[in-house]
Amino acid sequence: MGRIVSAIVSGVVAFTCAAHPLSAQDRGVTIGMTNWAENIAVANLWKILLAERNYQVELKSVDRVLAFSGLARGDIDLGLETWLPKTDKDVMDRFGKSIEVHDSWYKGTRQGFVVPSYVGIDSIRELSERRAEFPAAGEEAAIVGIDPGSSLMQMAEKVLDTYDLDMKLVNSSETGMMSALARAYRNRTPIVVTLWSPHWAFAEYDLKYLQDTEDDFGGSDDIHFMSRAGFGEDHPEALRWLNAWDMSDDELGSLMLTIERAGDAEAGASKWLAENRPLVDGWFGGGEAAAP
Template identity: 55%
Template sequence: MPRTTQAFLAAGLIAASLSTQAQDNRSLTIGTLNWAENIAVANMWKLLLEETPYNYDVVLSNVGKSVAFSGVASGDMDISLETWLPATDASYIEPHKDRLDIHDVWYQGAGMGLVVPGYVNADSIADLAGQGETFEYQGQPTIVGIDPGSSISSLTEDAIEAYELPMRQLSSSEVAMMAALDDAYQRQEPMVVTLWSPHWAFAEYDLKYLDDPKNVYGDEEAIHWFSRKGFAEDDPWLTTVLDAWQMDDDSLGSLMAKIEEAGDPEEGARQWIDENRPLVDEWLAAGEDADQPL
């Protein structure tokens, strides 16, 4: 056989192989929020779905909260793994409700509020009204919070007004907030922060929520995953699997703690998967009778 012919055949075989691989690798973009629990579950699902025989090509798109909803609604992202309902995220969903599908609950009992170390002499948000100077941070009575676009940030401004607190909210990142809490905790000094459950901090520190008699932060909620319109028809297998996915304080807390310990989300998630294979196999097995994605 002439070398030229051999070269063309080889090129054709390579092209066919690449085409088959491209068909086998299912593309999935997950809108990911910079929150501990969201980073944890996004990396967990990325690793699971990239395993053989699933062979997804998963991209984690790190975005702000409002962009997660608009991006999924526009189809720039396929899914996002965290929306709190019925109340917290209702305003984020409303503008896009005709272009989003809200799917099943994977975590029950989500909540948020103001949190202090267990050694702090306060049990209610109302107690802070007379203790503002006790919680000085960078020269001012302060509640240390996260990014100003978050629901908990907005609710904290409402709490400051409702309880007439002589305090400001200092918006930062979750990382900066946790660093401030850790520093105060190590020195046994008062500190009040905005926190939510689930969060790894409750496994690492002795913390307590301050009672909220005015119910500013609302009742316990559930965490759902959500998708662009039509995703369930495009990928019934993954929809079935994610609808079967359930985590509780023990499983999610241990995943977040493993990531914190490893110092790397993907490595920590990989270690957790290895240690919890029967649980993740149970989720994945739920899709056995579902149609494969188009």
């Protein structure tokens, strides 16, 4: 869930090595990648890491629901992001019986209404009182959102009702929302956006969440990775590596920001990896050698 990099190329990266006698088909892995900054970041990182270890990796761009349904059907091998136990409960209720959910790799997510720190309010109730100060997208009073089918936007609609907040929730995209935030921040004008942590925006800008006294945004989740049924039996070493994967807010934030500044997901992930190899080596048993 930044200004999404201008080019996200789904492809297959193949390496051959005599030390790995399995066929290319046996070592093929398809990762379902949603169009969110953190998902793009970690999908491209794992594409590189698995390819280094002689896997053929395809990144398949999918929307939120297809990320889950594709795993349930077995069309996708891995999905690297589900927020549990709250945010993704609806899709897990639909598809979870056919999906294997594995260890969490990021703990303590957050989502809600966010404003630049120079804006002089701290809560959603204050926003209700000063709504006229936040025009956006041609509306007199508006909150700039993301994709209308996302869990965050569904929660945001509930928040408008709970707080009797007479503001327009503008459907956009992560790209559109971040462009609006960048313009407002540059001009130091008030803006409210729907944002979440982890996100590179918090490393780039000085932002704050508006206090949600009614807890309609659902509190904190952990991010887990998922696989199709049987993936662990087919690729036990890959599953072991992924279960050892863990990232802090600073680590993931720096990965996303490096990608954002690079303007290319795979190039940015490669740059971050070169600068953080000791951290990543720990996921592979403290420095397991990659395939040449």
